[in-house]
Amino acid sequence: MGYKITAKENLSVIDFFMEVEAPHVARSWKPGQFIVLIVDEKGERVPMSVYYADKDTGRVGMFIRRHGVTTFKLWYEKQVGDELLSVAGPLGKPIEVKHYGNVVFAADAVCAQAECYATLKAMKEAGNYTIAIHSFETKDHVYPEKFLSKPVADEFYITTEDGSVGRKGHYLDVLKELIEQDKVDIVFAGGKLGSLKKLAELTRPYGIPTITTVRQIMVDGTGMCGSCRILYDGEIKFACRDGPMFYAHKVDWDDVIRRDSRFAEQQAFARERYLAKLREKGVI
Amino acid sequence: MAVRRKLIKERVPTPEVSVEERVKSFVEVNLGYDFASAVKEAERCLQCPPEYAPCIKGCPVHINIPGFIGKLVEYRDDPNKAVKEALRVIWNDNTLPAVTGRVCPQEEQCEAPCVMNKVGDPINIGKLERFVADYARKNNIEDQLLEEMKPAVCGKGRVAVVGAGPAGLTCAGELAKLGYDVTIFEALHKPGGVLIYGIPEFRLPKEILDKEIEKLRKLGVEIKLDHVVGKTVTLEELLEEYDAVFIGTGAGTPKLLNIPGILLDRIYSANEFLTRVNLMKAYLFPEYDEPIAIGKKTIVIGAGNTAMDAARSALRLGSEVTIAYRRGREDMTARIEEIQHAEEEGVKFEFFLNPVEFIGDENGRVKAVKFEKMRPLEERDKRGKRKIVGTGEYVTLEADTVIIAIGLEPNRIISEEATGLKTNPDGTLVVDENLMTSIPGVFAGGDAIRGEATVILAMGDGKRAAKAICDYIEKKRAKANA
Ligand SMILES: Cc1cc2nc3c(=O)[nH]c(=O)nc-3n(C[C@H](O)[C@H](O)[C@H](O)COP(=O)(O)OP(=O)(O)OC[C@H]3O[C@@H](n4cnc5c(N)ncnc54)[C@H](O)[C@@H]3O)c2cc1C
Ligand SMILES: Cc1cc2nc3c(=O)[nH]c(=O)nc-3n(C[C@H](O)[C@H](O)[C@H](O)COP(=O)(O)OP(=O)(O)OC[C@H]3O[C@@H](n4cnc5c(N)ncnc54)[C@H](O)[C@@H]3O)c2cc1C
Ligand code: SF4
Ligand code: SF4
Ligand code: FES
Numbered sequence: 001m002g003y004k005i006t007a008k009e010n011l012s013v014i015d016f017f018m019e020v021e022a023p024h025v026a027r028s029w030k031p032g033q034f035i036v037l038i039v040d041e042k043g044e045r046v047p048m049s050v051y052y053a054d055k056d057t058g059r060v061g062m063f064i065r066r067h068g069v070t071t072f073k074l075w076y077e078k079q080v081g082d083e084l085l086s087v088a089g090p091l092g093k094p095i096e097v098k099h100y101g102n103v104v105f106a107a108d109a110v111c112a113q114a115e116c117y118a119t120l121k122a123m124k125e126a127g128n129y130t131i132a133i134h135s136f137e138t139k140d141h142v143y144p145e146k147f148l149s150k151p152v153a154d155e156f157y158i159t160t161e162d163g164s165v166g167r168k169g170h171y172l173d174v175l176k177e178l179i180e181q182d183k184v185d186i187v188f189a190g191g192k193l194g195s196l197k198k199l200a201e202l203t204r205p206y207g208i209p210t211i212t213t214v215r216q217i218m219v220d221g222t223g224m225c226g227s228c229r230i231l232y233d234g235e236i237k238f239a240c241r242d243g244p245m246f247y248a249h250k251v252d253w254d255d256v257i258r259r260d261s262r263f264a265e266q267q268a269f270a271r272e273r274y275l276a277k278l279r280e281k282g283v284i
Numbered sequence: 285m286a287v288r289r290k291l292i293k294e295r296v297p298t299p300e301v302s303v304e305e306r307v308k309s310f311v312e313v314n315l316g317y318d319f320a321s322a323v324k325e326a327e328r329c330l331q332c333p334p335e336y337a338p339c340i341k342g343c344p345v346h347i348n349i350p351g352f353i354g355k356l357v358e359y360r361d362d363p364n365k366a367v368k369e370a371l372r373v374i375w376n377d378n379t380l381p382a383v384t385g386r387v388c389p390q391e392e393q394c395e396a397p398c399v400m401n402k403v404g405d406p407i408n409i410g411k412l413e414r415f416v417a418d419y420a421r422k423n424n425i426e427d428q429l430l431e432e433m434k435p436a437v438c439g440k441g442r443v444a445v446v447g448a449g450p451a452g453l454t455c456a457g458e459l460a461k462l463g464y465d466v467t468i469f470e471a472l473h474k475p476g477g478v479l480i481y482g483i484p485e486f487r488l489p490k491e492i493l494d495k496e497i498e499k500l501r502k503l504g505v506e507i508k509l510d511h512v513v514g515k516t517v518t519l520e521e522l523l524e525e526y527d528a529v530f531i532g533t534g535a536g537t538p539k540l541l542n543i544p545g546i547l548l549d550r551i552y553s554a555n556e557f558l559t560r561v562n563l564m565k566a567y568l569f570p571e572y573d574e575p576i577a578i579g580k581k582t583i584v585i586g587a588g589n590t591a592m593d594a595a596r597s598a599l600r601l602g603s604e605v606t607i608a609y610r611r612g613r614e615d616m617t618a619r620i621e622e623i624q625h626a627e628e629e630g631v632k633f634e635f636f637l638n639p640v641e642f643i644g645d646e647n648g649r650v651k652a653v654k655f656e657k658m659r660p661l662e663e664r665d666k667r668g669k670r671k672i673v674g675t676g677e678y679v680t681l682e683a684d685t686v687i688i689a690i691g692l693e694p695n696r697i698i699s700e701e702a703t704g705l706k707t708n709p710d711g712t713l714v715v716d717e718n719l720m721t722s723i724p725g726v727f728a729g730g731d732a733i734r735g736e737a738t739v740i741l742a743m744g745d746g747k748r749a750a751k752a753i754c755d756y757i758e759k760k761r762a763k764a765n766a
Contacts, residue, residue, distance in 0.1 A: 025516065028518075033515075039573075042565075042572045044564055044572075044573040044574040044575075045473070070573060085473065086473035086509065088471065088473065088509075088516075089510075089512070089515065089516065090515055090516070091512065219556055219560060219564070220471075222471050222472075222512055222695065222697065223695050223697065224481075224537060224538075224555055225553060225559050226538045226555065227552075229540065229546070231547060235542070236540055236542055241697070252547075259547060262549045262577065266570075266576075270575070
């Protein structure tokens with residue numbers, strides 16, 4: 001037992017790349033699906049998007065943001081060769097990979113940067129014209145070239161809020177132009193929930209199908225607890241089981257956004273406690 | 285046994301941790317018998333002949349109850365021998381007595397028809413069963429017995445068991461004893477099903493489960509954790525690799541109330557609450573990473589075992605707790621012992637209240653629950669409960685935490701993926717009298733076919749299915765060889 005970490009690399013001031021050996025997951029993963037991992041005996045179950053899942057090597061790659069205790073542990077305590085307690089999946093429903101025409105993937109946070117590559121790779125293989133838009137805050141957040149979706153994108157954009165790399169602005173600005181040029185048949189997106197809400201409003205008037213990750217706080221990830229419940233077209237759905245990709249126009253975004261910080265107090269407390277320990281040990 | 289015994293009307297009591305102590309921690313509440321008191325209780329049993337003994341009929345798996353109780357008295361001078369022989373009798377029908385002795389609703393099953401009820405208290409069968417199992421575990425008696433029971437033959441075939449709850453664990457154990465190679469596929473990172481994620485430590489210490497799992501491993505059962513069948517592997521793939529499959533995936537999907545406010549913060553399903561607290565040990569946060577947010581006033585909606593477990597866990601996390609149930613006191617479905625414990629610990633009960641709306645504050649956190657008052661009718665429903673109707677009157681109770689425990693239904697991950705698998709409208713799997721599903725070679729049992737039921741019924745199914753699987757594989761082999 002145990003799932004070995006086979007590679008790890010820093011991506012930016014806040015994000016990193018990690019690869020684990022999880023052949024049971026790699027063999028059956030499809031774009032749209034996620035995994036759940038546990039760092040150690042005392043760890044929680046955290047969902048992660050998949051950057052790639054290689055059937056031949058049995059390895060699964062992901063991008064991770066140093067958010068809080070779990071992800072700090074992954075960064076500071078777990079090195080290549082160490083093992084994770086649990087890697088389960090693939091979970092959730094795959095997206096439909098078929099010919100749509102011009103497919104956009106828009107990403108403005110760590111999970112989505114991974115999904116962008118994974119999704120467009122499959123979409124390109126299915127004969128679509130693929131457009132990737134990676135948005136970052138500033139140049140310190142931008143990933144090294146080899147981790148961007150360029151190889152799987154027919155058209156490729158980077159934006160930063162301050163214009164320090166690529167275009168100044170956000171994927172919403174690029175997308176608006178693409179839509180006005182009539183270049184968009186379907187939009188996939190993930191990342192910041194606030195942007196996804198705006199994205200839904202942007203594409204709604206044009207009637208462009210918009211499918212986005214609805215990231216909610218999860219426990220089991222298999223439909224057993226309802227932690228990840230959302231209102232979708234007025235009905236209760238579980239993001240882990242019925243999603244995590246949903247038509248953005250039917251999602252009640254305000255509740256989704258609020259529920260993402262349900263445990264903010266506890267998380268902040270645990271984060272500070274952990275950082276204090278790191279400081280004590282002289283790690284940081 | 286020729287000696288005629290005197291009728292002793294009252295049970296030998298079992299000690300319990302004081303209320304003050306237990307509301308502060310997750311230690312087990314009931315401490316059980318020691319050998320001397322177990323023998324004393326065992327002596328009260330009238331040793332009804334097995335062919336008549338009503339207690340045996342009351343137990344869903346028909347344990348030879350006078351048989352095992354008799355061994356405790358017969359070998360009273362040699363505790364190890366007494367327990368070993370008693371355990372041997374129990375194991376004929378039940379491989380998890382440490383669990384069932386603690387969680388069976390004995391008052392409705394084995395103890396209900398006990399003849400002693402006519403003159404006094406029924407024999408405390410549950411606690412005796414638990415005593416035998418606990419004593420055996422602590423004194424390595426299980427291992428000895430297990431050694432004697434090791435299968436003479438193995439390699440009779442390969443079976444995949446899906447789900448490591450009581451149904452799956454029992455099925456796997458029985459098949460291993462019959463000489464089959466068994467692999468269990470479990471979605472979570474720990475085996476046990478509800479026993480590990482739902483039922484709290486104060487009712488079922490987790491070390492018991494660890495030991496049960498170790499027993500299975502000794503019998504050669506392999507357990508693959510983190511495998512969600514229907515996602516990680518499909519049923520079809522399992523059928524290609526194994527001679528038969530048993531599905532014991534339980535009923536783990538919580539029913540939620542689709543009423544206004546259901547998305548407010550601090551409204552949990554009992555499953556979310558209990559999984560965070562028990563499986564993920566949020567009660568030890570921040571030592572453990574799992575968070576739980578709980579306020580000072582919790583309302584638990586429902587009145588089954590799940591509701592009691594949630595209520596008593598919330599209490600231990602420092603909240604005041606009220607259970608609100610839409611029916612009356614006598615309609616509560618939890619075990620009597622749990623209701624009593626909850627009351628002793630200070631859980632309050634409100635009856636005939638049906639929730640209609642959750643009211644939130646400006647931060648989206650629940651602050652009250654609006655209920656409609658209900659009224660019972662004389663007429664009874666299928667389950668014998670009085671029907672209820674709304675009165676049109678409403679009451680609002682303050683609450684900063686709400687736990688919804690109104691029931692569970694089967695998880696549909698497998699049935700959605702394996703389209704040949706027939707289900708009933710409530711999501712339970714359709715099975716025939718041999719517990720075989722609509723797909724040949726695929727069997728099922730436990731909550732997956734019954735909806736929310738009990739541990740002992742799940743185990744009974746696991747055992748029956750093991751026999752049916754054995755027959756199925758043998759027949760298939762015979763056909764292939766003919
Ligand atoms: C479908 C899905 C895919 C995801 N993909 C990625 C990914 O590819 N890379 C990545 O870095 N993160 C991803 N996340 C979020 C990831 O689960 C959190 O980063 C992780 O739980 C943070 O834990 P922490 O202890 O480090 O931080 P914490 O301090 O616990 O939390 C920081 C933030 O992470 C989120 N979060 C915390 N706990 C959970 C939880 N149990 N479930 C979901 N979100 C939580 C919340 O937004 C929270 O505010 C994904 C979440 C979901 C639901
Ligand atoms: C809080 C609570 C308290 C209870 N208290 C009592 C009590 O006191 N007495 C009593 O008799 N009964 C009690 N019950 C009911 C009892 O626990 C169940 O009837 C019993 O556990 C059912 O056993 P099972 O093996 O069928 O399913 P479960 O115990 O539900 O186990 C099913 C297992 O299958 C796994 N699984 C599900 N889907 C998949 C999949 N696709 N792939 C792989 N694995 C999967 C699950 O993770 C789980 O581990 C209680 C239930 C709850 C929720
Ligand atoms: S298994 Fe349950 S019902 Fe049967 S004898 Fe034991 S406690 Fe009683
Ligand atoms: S019915 Fe009661 S007295 Fe008779 S054998 Fe069973 S437990 Fe003993
Ligand atoms: S995470 Fe538990 S139901 Fe989705």
